[in-house]
Amino acid sequence: MKTLIVYATKHEFTKNCVVRLSEKLHGNVDIFNLKEDKDIVVSDYDNVIIGGPIYMGQMIKEVKQFCLNNSEALTREKIGLFVCGMSDSEKITSELNQYFPETLISNATIGIFGGAFVFKNMNFFERLIIKLVSKTNEDMSNYKEKDIDEFAEKMNSESSEEENGNN
Numbered sequence: 108m109k110t111l112i113v114y115a116t117k118h119e120f121t122k123n124c125v126v127r128l129s130e131k132l133h134g135n136v137d138i139f140n141l142k143e144d145k146d147i148v149v150s151d152y153d154n155v156i157i158g159g160p161i162y163m164g165q166m167i168k169e170v171k172q173f174c175l176n177n178s179e180a181l182t183r184e185k186i187g188l189f190v191c192g193m194s195d196s197e198k199i200t201s202e203l204n205q206y207f208p209e210t211l212i213s214n215a216t217i218g219i220f221g222g223a224f225v226f227k228n229m230n231f232f233e234r235l236i237i238k239l240v241s242k243t244n245e246d247m248s249n250y251k252e253k254d255i256d257e258f259a260e261k262m263n264s265e266s267s268e269e270e271n272g273n274n
């Protein structure tokens with residue numbers, strides 16, 4: 108089984124989630140950072156996992172663009188979608204269709220992996236916004252390791268069901 112993980116990040120939180128996720132998945136896993144890697148062939152993989160952080164109510168643009176550019180090929184794949192963000196999981200779940208195309212969401216395994224505010228990594232404007240919104244200038248982390256592990260388990264179990272079905 109071959110799994111592709113594509114993601115983008117501004118401040119590395121998503122990258123750390125992807126590392127954890129890749130350690131928990133069975134089979135071969137290829138990881139592509141959409142800010143660096145461009146030549147990605149979706150059809151080479153059995154499973155495709157796509158995710159990234161939310162900034163100002165929007166999924167990071169590289170992830171949005173990847174979904175649009177590959178919309179046709181992705182409908183033929185087994186899909187996992189994940190979101191990183193500081194909003195609570197219920198809010199993110201209710202807004203999923205703002206982050207990913209409906210056509211992908213309907214057949215996907217969904218993961219919400221939490222987020223972090225690390226002030227030293229933010230630019231001036233980000234720091235200003237987060238100070239106003241969160242009313243603090245202290246770093247915060249809401250890293251949902253258990254949810255990453257559960258997401259990986261779901262991807263693994265669905266793949267093994269599929270393999271058994273094909274035998």
Ligand SMILES: Cc1cc2nc3c(=O)[nH]c(=O)nc-3n(C[C@H](O)[C@H](O)[C@H](O)COP(=O)(O)O)c2cc1C
Pocket residue numbers: 115116117118119120121122160161162163164165191192193194195221222223224225229232233234236237
């Ligand atoms: C300027 C700014 C805006 C953000 N806007 C949102 C938001 O609208 N919703 C949300 O859930 N999280 C929001 N976040 C939190 C990020 O999604 C969180 O920091 C995430 O861990 C960033 O991931 P990254 O380090 O991979 O870039 C925001 C963070 C910053 C700095």
